[in-house]
Amino acid sequence: MARPKASAAADSRRRVLTAAAAEFAGRGYAGANMDRIARAARLNKAMIYYHFKSKAALYREILRDMFEAVRDDVAQVAAAPIEPDEKIRRYVEVIATAAAARPHFPPIWLREVAEGGEHVDAATLDYLRGVLGSLDRIITDGRRAGRFQAVPAMMLHAGIIAPLMFFLATAPLRRKIQRHVTAGPLSLSRDVVIAQIQRVALAQLEGKI
Amino acid sequence: MARPKASAAADSRRRVLTAAAAEFAGRGYAGANMDRIARAARLNKAMIYYHFKSKAALYREILRDMFEAVRDDVAQVAAAPIEPDEKIRRYVEVIATAAAARPHFPPIWLREVAEGGEHVDAATLDYLRGVLGSLDRIITDGRRAGRFQAVPAMMLHAGIIAPLMFFLATAPLRRKIQRHVTAGPLSLSRDVVIAQIQRVALAQLEGKI
DNA sequence: GTCTATAAATAGATAGAC
């Protein structure tokens, strides 16, 4: 929204957003500390309040950015001239890619889910609906083409998002459990996990499960 | 651990644990407030500190309780004289049941995952290893019986736990999205979701995916 | 736009009476 684009000194706003994303991801909304964010952004607290109205407003902006990007990406996938099964694979992939580009995404989203979307405002809610709407369109198109059977978009989405966020967010915890564990290696390759999630989603749609 | 069991007035400790579980689930560790916990337990803050050393100690006790119960339940499943596929179904079921008996479980666990197991102490870590160990035993037994193929316990566990916790924890958020949504009903029956998770887990083990 | 200094509120923890 209308603001100086890359003015020499003033990418400070961008720096605040980056630092805040990391802080919120690491400590949650309540645990995040404005002073720490300022230090990480190489600024001071007052500067954050110059750019953002409040801690809550700053947090909401980060949430919005995440889901706006995902919504746009999956909308493109839904509209692309490709086969239904390929759309499902890409749906998984673009979400995984969006999350990879924003390491703060999985932790923040997991926490947001945990607190019932407490900080999810109307704009973000619309993006979420947009994401589900795109998936619904992919399913419907696939059914029309006789390739998919009916599966609730919400269930399919949860079966994709949940393991994906878990996998991406649990890396530290898996390392912690690993020490002295007897149940084989806990490390999973990112690609293997994504491929598995894609296979599971497709198997449901194609009636193989 | 050696303490008065149900002494007339003194189930206050139990009340604190119950109130704290709800508070931690709703607001996270950092967001939880000791005064609110005290009020919900119909006590005062000082009474909490009489029973528990600190906020952290109180939280850890709740974490431990959750995973101790799950570990015991899945260990029983792994040792039961039943078919491998039935063990997998029960594995899913006992975890779902343990979570249902503790509504605070899914949110707390999601947050704990999000922060890399920050508050997971050695005891809880052992319980977690025990859970994975039991699942590994179920898989191994199934392979020996020629029924299962090799699947990493961690991957299978994540594929079970993640959608389950998501489903259980997202109820409020799903309601929030629901308003004015166009992608069909977002409400999913608990039983349908559990059945689906069981099918997916088994399909992986039986090589159907 | 950026800073220092500080106001104002909140929350974890404890002292001490009963």
Add this chain to the structure above:
DNA sequence: GTCTATCTATTTATAGAC
């Protein structure tokens, strides 16, 4: 075991100089 009152530290947010 249970309470009230309070200490102390932390933290969000703002005033005001440059």
